[in-house]
Amino acid sequence: MTTPSTGTPGAEPASSGFAVSERTAHLRAETALFMRDHVLSLVSHDLRGPLNAIHSWAYVLERKLDANDPNSQRAVSGIRSGVDQQVKLLETLVDATRAETRMLALNYAPFPLHPLIDETVAEVRSGLARARGVEVAVDSRLATEQLNGDRERLAAALWVMLTFAVEASSEGATVTLAAHADATAWHATVTYAANGAALENPGLPHVLEAFARKQAGEPREAKRIAWVLALCKRVAEAHGGSFEQIDATGSDAARLALRVPLSAAAPQ
Template sequence: MTTSSAGTAGASPASSGFVVSERTARLRAETALFMRDHVLSLVSHDLRGPLNAIHSWAYVLERKLDANDPNTQRAITGIRSGVDQQVKLLETIVDATRAETKSLALAYAPFPLHPLLDETVDEVRTGLARTRGVEVTIDSQLATEQLNGDRERLAAALWLMLTFAVEASAEGAMVRLTAHADTGAWHAVVTYAPRAAALNDPALPHVLEAFARKQAGEPREAKRIAWVFALCKRVAEAHGGSFEQGEATDGEAATLALRVPLSAASPR
């Protein structure tokens, strides 16, 4: 078991001293892309149920109302036509727009896990965490374990988990990454104490979009994640794994958990 940390808690979180690296800017853009497509997916899913119900009730009304009344028949036809137009919009615009991340291409190759953790944590530490005065630590039980998967995609998911935790943490707080591997999977858990004020204070330096941070603090339906974590969820599921966002109460410990099979195989 190895434990490492870097003292960033004493840094002063001044916006003027924070410079976004090229890689961070790219990861931020990818996060926004996956979030957009995730929202479109929710819109498509949540609208189809009511539209189907309206369409069905239109047929019920048609059988109940006077078939010889032209005004009634025009109204029924208008309802069905409107529903059909909305469904077509979902199929041709919403579903087509999110196709880029719906079928996520992965570059599979075996790689050691521990260096991935060190590199990603170091990137978050030297960027936002140091500027915000947040300490990021690693508690890893990994040794020589390898994972067959897309290293860059998994690094992006881990980066997002850590970055959000730092964004949500007050100055002087600690973000902890715990990692281990069992017989079948790699587990990475980020623990932090969310503070709404830290997450949304415009005077503090931020990497993630203001809209994403605001939505992450709103109540979530059962089993749904905050939109900002769409990249984490999509990357995990593309590898045959899972991503879970624990319940977050202001000032209390919260978790973000990633599980990915060690022997994930690329689709044939």
């Protein structure tokens, strides 16, 4: 993985005049794509429940109404027709848009974990972290461990985790990446002191989309993640692993936790 330096020819401007490398621009675009699909998935899931309930209650209502009353029957028919139209929209617009990226293609190959961490941390440090005055510390107990998986996808997931933590940190703060491997899996945990003002302040350098940062500061339902972290979740689960976003509670800092099996294998 090459790491172009910030401000090189071809770099793209982010917010507040901050220039990002070509690789960072690519990762930012990938993050936005996965976020789009995640939001569409939520829309599809969250709308189908109420629509199914309306459809069922329309049948109940139909049996209660006078079958000889044309106005009542027309009203029930209109309800069912409206529900069918909404379901059709979900199928043709939402589901069709997600069709090409629903199944995440992975290029499996064994690779050492330590260099992946070094290169990804260097990318974040030299770009956004330096511009924001945020330190990125590494607590790694990795030596020669290898993982069989898609190196580029996993590097992207780690980049999003670190970048989000930096975005949510105040100047002078430290974001810590702890990494280790046990007998079966690689564990990477990013710990940071979340600061909502830093996350949304338009006067600070940013890489992630403004609306994504705003949404990340809003309350979430249990076990749901901020939209902007969708890439992390998709990549982890595609490898048979998991991803969690844990908010700060009491004296405990906020955490992003990635777990990926060392022997992840392509599905048959």
